[in-house]
Amino acid sequence: MIVHEYEKINLFIPTEFQCYFSERWGEVKATQYCGALKIANQTLTILPKIDKHNDVANLRYLTYMLSYVYDLKVDESIASTDTEKSPILELLISIFSRELIREVEKGMYREYITVQDNLRVMRGRFMAGMDARTNFVRDKIYCEYDEFSPDNPLNALFAYTVNVCRRITNSADNRRQLGTLHLMFDEVTPYYNPHTTYHWHRLNERFRHLYKIALLILQNLNIRFDKVGANEWAFMFDMNVLFEQFIGKIVRSIEPTAIIQTENNFGNLKLKPDILISNRLIIDTKYKKVNGKEELKRDDKYQMYVYGKNYKIDQTMLLYPKHLIDLSDSKSLNLGKQGESVILKIRSVELQSNVSSFREYIVEMKNKVGEIV
Secondary structure, three states, X not given: OEEEOOOEOOOOOOHHHHHHEEEEOOEEEEOOEEEEEEEOOEEEEEEOOOOOOXXXXXXXXXXXXXXXXXXXXXXXXXXXXXXXXXXHHHHHHHHHHHHHHHHHHHOOOOEEEEEEXXXXXXXXXXXXXXXXXXXXXXXXXXXXXXXEEOOOHHHHHHHHHHHHHHHHOOOXXXXXXXXXXXXXXXXXXXXXXXXXXXXXXXXXXXXXXXXXXXXXXXXXXXXXXXXOOOEEEEEEEEHXXXXXXXXXXXXXXXXXXXXXXXXXXXXXXXXXXXXXXXXXEEEEEOOOOOOOHHHOOHHHHHHHHHHHHHHOOOEEEEEEEOOOOOOOOOOOEEEOXXXXXXXXXXXXXXXXXXXXXXXXXXXXXXXXXXXXX
């Protein structure tokens, strides 16, 4: 079942997933969250309505944006994907499992880890305190030693992601690839700690993009376990955040001096504009539905005025996706009294394209954003 952002949904939504939807007078609507959900035996795919007539294209645009923001390796075969049978989660699982198999076949990542164990022979450093508390019969020695092991934090993250994906995938190809990975990581204890810090160097750098995909899956996945053991899940992206990150990275590639999401203090006031370009323009991205500049919230105008005055930049911009609101011919607003005003431009960028490859899409988006900024 496919629906689009901000459309009505005729489906019971479990409490755990209601945060992705809005409800008014008993009517449930999708919001700015896009992705996929599995509720009971039904999979619901929520797509941005960038192309009003082609959901394969809409899935492609969403995947291209995710791929650019998270540096994913794109499989161009998504151009012919059945969006109802293969939601975005299955695509990411496919990319993750295929690439991880390829890297592990080159060699499993290992690192030295400190192990404490009760052994029959001395190895490494003798731990007298633990030995006295543990070995009442002197047939073992409590030691601490370093081991060059595959059972390390990075592999533990991969093993955990593999196990999670095996529980939720409906794709035969994905199940086969994940089964292969399960055997490859049989010596690794799976666990995931969102606060773990990973140190990158020449031995594990080739796994960095897979680390990003694993986090992308785990951080956006919400699994609900019911009493009979069936799994329901939601894999959702806040398009407001994704649009902000996508445009920010595009702008940074055009204007290398652009500052993205940097917080500054002005007295007791903390400000964090989305994009600050070379002390000449402040951009705030908005992924929401409005019918024109007349519907702009007063808070948005105040926000841009405060940005302009404190950063001493008189040019500001609110940037929207064009499929939600077409502001091509919108005039600028003057915020504040004459002589001390801040100019607010209201613009929209077209995310739809006629190109059929990821590389061409990003080049076209850079051209479109470059014309605006």
